[in-house]
Amino acid sequence: MSIRTIIGLEIHVELSTKSKIFCSCSTDFGSTANSQCCPICIGMPGSLPTLNKKVVDYAVKAGLALNCNIARESNMDRKNYFYPDLVKGYQITQYDQPLCKNGFLEIGQGKNIKKIGIKRIHIEEDTGKSLHTNQDVTLLDYNRSGVPLIEIVTEPDLSSAEETKEFLESLRDILKYIGISDVKMEEGSLRCDVNINVANENGKSFSNITELKNLNSFKSVVKAIEFEENRHRLLLQEDKNTSKETRRWDDIANITISMRSKETEYDYRYFLEPDIMNIALSEDEINKIKETLPELPRDKRERWATIFKLPEYDINILTSFLELANFFEETMAYYNSPKKLSNWIMTELLRRLKEEEMDINQLIFTPKDLAELLDLIDKGVINNSIGKKVFMEMFNGEGKPKIIAEKNGWIQIEDIKVIDEVLRGILRENPHSVNDYRNGKDRAFGYLVGQSMKALKGKGNPQLINKVLKKLLEE
Numbered sequence: 001m002s003i004r005t006i007i008g009l010e011i012h013v014e015l016s017t018k019s020k021i022f023c024s025c026s027t028d029f030g031s032t033a034n035s036q037c038c039p040i041c042i043g044m045p046g047s048l049p050t051l052n053k054k055v056v057d058y059a060v061k062a063g064l065a066l067n068c069n070i071a072r073e074s075n076m077d078r079k080n081y082f083y084p085d086l087v088k089g090y091q092i093t094q095y096d097q098p099l100c101k102n103g104f105l106e107i108g109q110g111k112n113i114k115k116i117g118i119k120r121i122h123i124e125e126d127t128g129k130s131l132h133t134n135q136d137v138t139l140l141d142y143n144r145s146g147v148p149l150i151e152i153v154t155e156p157d158l159s160s161a162e163e164t165k166e167f168l169e170s171l172r173d174i175l176k177y178i179g180i181s182d183v184k185m186e187e188g189s190l191r192c193d194v195n196i197n198v199a200n201e202n203g204k205s206f207s208n209i210t211e212l213k214n215l216n217s218f219k220s221v222v223k224a225i226e227f228e229e230n231r232h233r234l235l236l237q238e239d240k241n242t243s244k245e246t247r248r249w250d251d252i253a254n255i256t257i258s259m260r261s262k263e264t265e266y267d268y269r270y271f272l273e274p275d276i277m278n279i280a281l282s283e284d285e286i287n288k289i290k291e292t293l294p295e296l297p298r299d300k301r302e303r304w305a306t307i308f309k310l311p312e313y314d315i316n317i318l319t320s321f322l323e324l325a326n327f328f329e330e331t332m333a334y335y336n337s338p339k340k341l342s343n344w345i346m347t348e349l350l351r352r353l354k355e356e357e358m359d360i361n362q363l364i365f366t367p368k369d370l371a372e373l374l375d376l377i378d379k380g381v382i383n384n385s386i387g388k389k390v391f392m393e394m395f396n397g398e399g400k401p402k403i404i405a406e407k408n409g410w411i412q413i414e415d416i417k418v419i420d421e422v423l424r425g426i427l428r429e430n431p432h433s434v435n436d437y438r439n440g441k442d443r444a445f446g447y448l449v450g451q452s453m454k455a456l457k458g459k460g461n462p463q464l465i466n467k468v469l470k471k472l473l474e475e
């Protein structure tokens with residue numbers, strides 16, 4: 001019996017606005033508990049919410065990047081439920097009129113491109129956070145209460161854990177590119193619930209949908225889907241069914257555990273939020289937001305493959321975030337060997353940034369400086385290993401590459417007379433190695449090159465040393 005898996009996602013993304021959705025409290029992550037809340041975001045009686053315009057702009061931006069239709073008019077609703085970290089007893093969200101509808105995101109390559117439908121994107125407020133201590137006490141932190149979210153709901157178009165992972169990675173890249181969220185899963189700014197069930201290939205027999213919650217990494221998304229897929233398949237094969245329920249993933253036991261039966265929309269008693277005016281967007285406003293969209297990752301990768309002809313691996317790394325991609329392209333404006341530049345960025349630059357825990361925006365040198373450094377190496381003014389030293393100095397803010405090389409006396413020695421003289425001295429000092437070489441021991445040559453390089457303080461042109469040394473040994 002062939003069985004297929006059906007997966008739909010509900011993704012909550014924290015928007016990186018400076019203030020919350022309905023008040024001016026800060027959204028900074030990691031501040032002292034309950035230091036960033038006011039009567040509005042903790043829902044004190046009589047407080048009145050005011051919608052943050054930036055939240056609407058960001059949601060529209062996400063909608064446009066995900067090919068959605070943007071609603072000219074929408075509104076906010078109350079979703080009623082009780083939960084300790086939801087002080088008001090209801091969450092302000094959007095129900096029947098979301099800001100964005102009917103979009104899609106493509107995954108896969110070439111002939112295997114698959115369109116994953118985006119059912120809706122709506123805006124809503126986040127809840128507070130419960131902290132369970134080991135003394136059986138639960139503490140509540142309301143700093144997160146009222147932080148703006150978008151909820152992205154997909155159509156049930158995904159059919160495996162692998163596809164889901166690809167979709168989420170692609171979505172994360174897009175949201176990061178358009179600058180509306182830092183999409184850090186570990187800080188809770190990207191949270192994913194998975195709806196999963198299985199069906200017979202003929203579509204006659206379905207298992208009931210399970211909702212998977214508390215998935216806090218792409219790895220746990222994959223593992224939870226694989227586990228649940230298997231559980232549903234086994235039950236279906238035995239002609240039994242799963243119950244319609246919400247389950248959580250246990251990262252230690254590697255299993256899903258039932259939490260509660262799944263709520264229906266009816267359970268929430270949605271009704272129109274009376275304290276917030278309807279949201280109206282003009283064609284003009286939407287177009288203005290459209291103009292702020294950068295080239296999206298997929299388009300960029302395709303363009304780069306054509307113009308820079310770099311391997312897919314390099315392209316994926318260099319386009320993984322917009323600032324890095326921009327840095328590469330800006331450097332390419334002054335330099336013409338994409339692969340060489342790519343190697344330098346992927347090794348030297350990214351390594352240094354990681355070591356210093358720095359952001360590429362904090363670099364002291366410019367793309368033009370890096371192009372100049374690579375030019376100096378290409379022209380033989382400095383050799384590759386000196387180039388790495390110059391790079392370190394540039395990184396530390398010591399100035400332009402040429403000046404650094406000159407100041408430190410690192411300019412490569414090209415003067416054939418100087419090299420000839422130094423090399424003759426080396427041969428005189430190492431008669432044994434000279435003899436060995438003449439008796440066919442090739443390793444002796446390497447040793448003599450090393451000694452010559454040392455005598456020239458690393459500044460000799462390696463090709464020139466090789467040439468002159470061979471000539472002298474054959475005299």
Ligand SMILES: [Zn+2]
Nearest residue numbers: 023025038041
């Ligand atoms: Zn507040």
